[in-house]
Amino acid sequence: MKSATIVGAGLVGSLWSVYLAKAGYKVNIVEMRSDLREADISAGKSINLAFSERGWTAFKTVGIEKEIEDIALPMYGRTMHDLAGNLTYQPYGQEGQAIYSVSRAEINCRMMDVAEKYGDATIHFNEKCIGADLENGIVYCQNTQTGKRSEFKSDVVFAADGAFSAVRYRAMQKLDRFQYSQHYIEDGYREILLPANEDGSYKLSKTSLHIWPRGRFMLIALPNEDGSFTCTLFMPFENHEYAFDKLKSKAHVEDFFKKIFPDFYELMPEIGTVWESHPLSSLAIVRCYPWAHGKTVLMGDAAHATVPFYGQGMNSGFEDCSVLWILMQQYDEDWPAVFEQYQRMRKPEGNAVQDLSLDNYYVMRDYVADPKFLLQKKFERRIQQLYPEKYIPLYSQVSFTNTPYSVAYENGKKQDVLIKKIMTEYDIEALFSEDKIDRLIHDLLEKEVL
Amino acid sequence: MKSATIVGAGLVGSLWSVYLAKAGYKVNIVEMRSDLREADISAGKSINLAFSERGWTAFKTVGIEKEIEDIALPMYGRTMHDLAGNLTYQPYGQEGQAIYSVSRAEINCRMMDVAEKYGDATIHFNEKCIGADLENGIVYCQNTQTGKRSEFKSDVVFAADGAFSAVRYRAMQKLDRFQYSQHYIEDGYREILLPANEDGSYKLSKTSLHIWPRGRFMLIALPNEDGSFTCTLFMPFENHEYAFDKLKSKAHVEDFFKKIFPDFYELMPEIGTVWESHPLSSLAIVRCYPWAHGKTVLMGDAAHATVPFYGQGMNSGFEDCSVLWILMQQYDEDWPAVFEQYQRMRKPEGNAVQDLSLDNYYVMRDYVADPKFLLQKKFERRIQQLYPEKYIPLYSQVSFTNTPYSVAYENGKKQDVLIKKIMTEYDIEALFSEDKIDRLIHDLLEKEVL
Numbered sequence: 054m055k056s057a058t059i060v061g062a063g064l065v066g067s068l069w070s071v072y073l074a075k076a077g078y079k080v081n082i083v084e085m086r087s088d089l090r091e092a093d094i095s096a097g098k099s100i101n102l103a104f105s106e107r108g109w110t111a112f113k114t115v116g117i118e119k120e121i122e123d124i125a126l127p128m129y130g131r132t133m134h135d136l137a138g139n140l141t142y143q144p145y146g147q148e149g150q151a152i153y154s155v156s157r158a159e160i161n162c163r164m165m166d167v168a169e170k171y172g173d174a175t176i177h178f179n180e181k182c183i184g185a186d187l188e189n190g191i192v193y194c195q196n197t198q199t200g201k202r203s204e205f206k207s208d209v210v211f212a213a214d215g216a217f218s219a220v221r222y223r224a225m226q227k228l229d230r231f232q233y234s235q236h237y238i239e240d241g242y243r244e245i246l247l248p249a250n251e252d253g254s255y256k257l258s259k260t261s262l263h264i265w266p267r268g269r270f271m272l273i274a275l276p277n278e279d280g281s282f283t284c285t286l287f288m289p290f291e292n293h294e295y296a297f298d299k300l301k302s303k304a305h306v307e308d309f310f311k312k313i314f315p316d317f318y319e320l321m322p323e324i325g326t327v328w329e330s331h332p333l334s335s336l337a338i339v340r341c342y343p344w345a346h347g348k349t350v351l352m353g354d355a356a357h358a359t360v361p362f363y364g365q366g367m368n369s370g371f372e373d374c375s376v377l378w379i380l381m382q383q384y385d386e387d388w389p390a391v392f393e394q395y396q397r398m399r400k401p402e403g404n405a406v407q408d409l410s411l412d413n414y415y416v417m418r419d420y421v422a423d424p425k426f427l428l429q430k431k432f433e434r435r436i437q438q439l440y441p442e443k444y445i446p447l448y449s450q451v452s453f454t455n456t457p458y459s460v461a462y463e464n465g466k467k468q469d470v471l472i473k474k475i476m477t478e479y480d481i482e483a484l485f486s487e488d489k490i491d492r493l494i495h496d497l498l499e500k501e502v503l
Numbered sequence: 504m505k506s507a508t509i510v511g512a513g514l515v516g517s518l519w520s521v522y523l524a525k526a527g528y529k530v531n532i533v534e535m536r537s538d539l540r541e542a543d544i545s546a547g548k549s550i551n552l553a554f555s556e557r558g559w560t561a562f563k564t565v566g567i568e569k570e571i572e573d574i575a576l577p578m579y580g581r582t583m584h585d586l587a588g589n590l591t592y593q594p595y596g597q598e599g600q601a602i603y604s605v606s607r608a609e610i611n612c613r614m615m616d617v618a619e620k621y622g623d624a625t626i627h628f629n630e631k632c633i634g635a636d637l638e639n640g641i642v643y644c645q646n647t648q649t650g651k652r653s654e655f656k657s658d659v660v661f662a663a664d665g666a667f668s669a670v671r672y673r674a675m676q677k678l679d680r681f682q683y684s685q686h687y688i689e690d691g692y693r694e695i696l697l698p699a700n701e702d703g704s705y706k707l708s709k710t711s712l713h714i715w716p717r718g719r720f721m722l723i724a725l726p727n728e729d730g731s732f733t734c735t736l737f738m739p740f741e742n743h744e745y746a747f748d749k750l751k752s753k754a755h756v757e758d759f760f761k762k763i764f765p766d767f768y769e770l771m772p773e774i775g776t777v778w779e780s781h782p783l784s785s786l787a788i789v790r791c792y793p794w795a796h797g798k799t800v801l802m803g804d805a806a807h808a809t810v811p812f813y814g815q816g817m818n819s820g821f822e823d824c825s826v827l828w829i830l831m832q833q834y835d836e837d838w839p840a841v842f843e844q845y846q847r848m849r850k851p852e853g854n855a856v857q858d859l860s861l862d863n864y865y866v867m868r869d870y871v872a873d874p875k876f877l878l879q880k881k882f883e884r885r886i887q888q889l890y891p892e893k894y895i896p897l898y899s900q901v902s903f904t905n906t907p908y909s910v911a912y913e914n915g916k917k918q919d920v921l922i923k924k925i926m927t928e929y930d931i932e933a934l935f936s937e938d939k940i941d942r943l944i945h946d947l948l949e950k951e952v953l
Contacts, residue, residue: 226672226685230740230785234684235676290680335680 054079055386056207058192060185060220061085062176064157065353065370066213067164070172071115072378076386080174081205083194085181085219090162100244101275101283102160103128103262103364104153105452111371114378120167124159126276127151132261133421138316142261143421143430146449147438152364154262154275156283177205182219185210187228188347192220209388210349213370216339216358221351225341232342237335238360238411240270241297242287244331247321249280256320257282264417265314270295271418272314284317287418290333297333336360338407342400345392352377357403362414363451369406369458373399405458409451429472432481436494436503443498444468475502504529505836506657508642510635510670511535512626514607515803515820516663517614520622521565522828526836530624531655533644535631535669540612550694551725551733552610553578553712553814554603555902561821564828570617574609576726577601582711583871588766592711593871593880596899597887602814604712604725606733627655632669635660637678638797642670659838660799663820666789666808671801675791683791688810688861690720691747692737694781697771699730706770707732714867715764720745721868722764734767737868740783747783786810788857792850795842802827807853812864813901819856819908823849855908859901879922882931886944886953893948894918925952 055078059066062084070080104125112118129151130144145152168174177194180203184193192205212220225231250256255276257263263274263282270288277283291298295313300306303325310318310325318324339358344351353370377395384390420426436444447465450456456464475481475497484490497503505528509516512534520530554575562568579601580594595602618624627644630653634643642655662670675681700706705726707713713724713732720738727733741748745763750756753775760768760775768774789808794801803820827845834840870876886894897915900906906914925931925947934940947953 222676230687232685232687234686236682236684237680 056081056209058083058190058205058207058210059174060182060192060210060212060218061214061355062161062165062168062178063213063215063353064161064164064367065373066211067161067168067172067174068111068115068371069211069213069352069374069377070168070174071117072374074172074174075115076381078208080168080172081207082168082174082176083180083182083192083205084176084178085197085214086178088165088176088178089158090165100157100285100361101277102155102157102367103275104155104160105364105368107365107368107372107375107455110455111375114375115171117167117171121155121160121163124163124278125153125155126278127153127260128262128275129260130262131421132258132263134263134265134314134316135422136313136315141427143427144434146446146453147434147441150449150453151260152262152452154277156277159278182214183223185212185220185224185349187220187224187349190348208348211352212349212355213352214355216337216354218351218355220349221341221355224349225346225351228346232340234340235337236340237337238414239289239292240287240414241290241333241335242285243297243328243333245284245286245321245324245327246331247274247282247284247317253280255280255282264421265317266418266420266422267295267313268419268422269293272317273417287336287414290335300328303328338411340404340407342396344396344400348388350392350395356399357407359407359410360414361410362417363406363410365406365410365451365458369402372402372455401459402457405462409458409462425476428482428485429476431485432476432490433468433472435485435490439491439494440498444503471503506531506659508533508640508655508657508660509624510632510642510660510662510668511664511805512611512615512618512628513663513665513803514611514614514817515823516661517611517618517622517624518561518565518821519661519663519802519824519827520618520624521567522824524622524624525565526831528658530618530622531657532618532624532626533630533632533642533655534626534628535647535664536628538615538626538628539608540615550607550735550811551727552605552607552817553725554605554610555814555818557815557818557822557825557905560905561825564825565621567617567621571605571610571613574613574728575603575605576728577603577710578712578725579710580712581871582708582713584713584715584764584766585872586763586765591877593877594884596896596903597884597891600899600903601710602712602902604727606727609728632664633673635662635670635674635799636797637670637674637799640798658798661802662799662805663802664805666787666804668801668805670799671791671805674799675793675796675801678796681791681793683789685787685789687785687787688864689739689742690737690864691740691783691785692735693747693778693783695734695736695771695774695777696781697724697732697734697767703730705730705732714871715767716868716870716872717745717763718869718872719743722767723867737786737864740785750778753778788861790854790857792846794846794850798838800842800845806849807857809857809860810864811860812867813856813860815856815860815901815908819852822852822905851909852907855912859908859912875926878932878935879926881935882926882940883918883922885935885940889941889944890948894953921953 057073057078057080059070059082062082066082070082073080109118130142133141179197180194181197182192183195190207190210192210195202212218214220226233259276265272272286274282274284289296300309306328307325338360344356352373359366380391380394433446437446450461484493507523507528507530509520509532512532516532520532523530559568580592583591629647630644631647632642633645640657640660642660645652662668664670676683709726715722722736724732724734739746750759756778757775788810794806802823809816830841830844883896900911934943
């Protein structure tokens, strides 16, 4: 029987096992941690993820989308909170289009179930990868409980072991001419759990992703199933007026929230008390190449870890699965050919999702508070509403289609230049209020400006 | 007694031990390899290095420059060899200024002698660093002969263990927020030993660095003491008309040299036979930050490995020693303060020497064959000859002064713009032949253009 080893029972590794099972592989998954499903996970310990089109596509391909539908909460737009507590709403796309808030821990538990149920995978927990023979398809492990060492040898190895991939660090990085960089951005994040009301209801609209944009930093909130919100404060570690190193005491934290996020503070006056209970974490972009060597290949964060600002880290990892699936059929499981084609196709996509993620940080923390930016988005949405086949805004291309990230990124840059130019030539705001905007859009399309 | 551990008995580690001894430290050096001095080193196995002003400065500071004077061969300029075998000579600087060819193996042996003699250092050979406790100043080693593990604990630890530093890889890289990149250029190199004539004399002028510039690639030759030259072919690995992957057989190699380096081929018709005896090697730039953590600090290539095209890799490592020496006195051996200041001062210099090295590759393989470039250099040299205090060309700032690399680099960029502009306004070649160049330079200085 054909055999495969997957390193990492995270989101990508678990999903990929289902694909491999479908192709008739016996799959072993080695996972460094203990079984997440047996642990007590409080929502506040789980970072939230935004599931979007590429994720759904990867799930639908193997028919398991039903497995996560009930834990995915649709968010139809962004709700911005200004200093005075005023709200502005911006839909993400067209009517009915949404991205979906899921808890990382919850979706990971589901995915492990799915891996065992549909992937017929055996998950070996507490097995830490301590080395790999890339060419011969061997993963060396040591059990973190017993200290016992073991080897997993198979026809093919998939390293889906995350941003700090052991396979990459212990084997790939030692290859001659392996290009590698780990770049930490100067901002970190701290998570805060905003609890539900006593009756279990939500303290904020649960169909939005909430943002408190403050220029150089921001707070966001994503809904959980239980009425709570997982909130994240992204901010520089140091060297700025507002930075984590300035929030050293309960009083500092309280003053900061009262002044900077007054409406949030009202919802959560206990913020100063719970502040220290979640650690401050860093954010990195990891780039490397090649992604494959011998019988071993990197997937997901192990290949292209990104910062979380486009909500595409998980989705791009899932997309690795759909692409690899197509290629393994196209090349009839000739793995060297599959891997070569996979890394050539996916490396530019990994780069693009990283560039998009960094760009979107500036959008989220700053531009979404800018009336000009909001007007531009409104204008773009109107164009799309009228001529959905002719114009798809960048965010929609990334979140609601399977257009390659690199293509979307290039399209987006051209669109941005074009729309900004039109906005200097016409008073778009006035045209909206005079109800003449549709006429303009029609004319621009006729003249082939758009 | 104050104690220090140095990881790596290479050039920088050995030199630094002398400095530490001078300050009263008991020094242990752990070295992964066996004692180089007991091995039989043929000149052809030793890459050649160019020793220049910063190196001399670092040696003079501790009074050991005499120790290497007899193995350093002055090269006063570049001799370019064109396709027809014509030679062009370009002095590196003013009368008497030279860079010095030294064999890596030979200087390393001398430096180990120096470390033991003046540094009172104990060099522990065959001790491979397998980990480090950065904060507590502990280096964990395993003997490659006996397998025995040991620990070296000291007040302070200096990791001078090269581009693939074990301390950096095994400890620093695991630190949160450690910025790191290893970037391989698309070119590799292969060394060739051009033997002396039978009577021991040199086959080429021994007071030059020889270059066969060929646009996308180049061959260089540096003299050895015994009449031979260590030659290096730098070329793309693949994907180019001329690339290493195209030189697969003896016949390919011979045809290539006959056609591309005909005068070299005449001197060394056996090239096809010896080709395979030296391995093809890759070239990387390693950038990282921070350089220091707790009681441990990176020096030389471990902190800022570069490609060899400015001949400044070794010199910049030696300069790390002179700078660290000044700082340890300035801050009275308050090591946390010394380290902080050292990394802040030296990181921009490491970046600059890397940028300079990459830029100079284009200069060496291409521009030095361009009459316009040679005329520009001649013009700059003349300005310097007439007004040595007012104008120092970039190459001279880097190789014949201790001006910080970053300052030299910025100066160089400004100079280049200025000189190129003057050269579009005046026919410099004609002015040289009409003997009016000095007049022009004088006028330009009067008008404060220069």
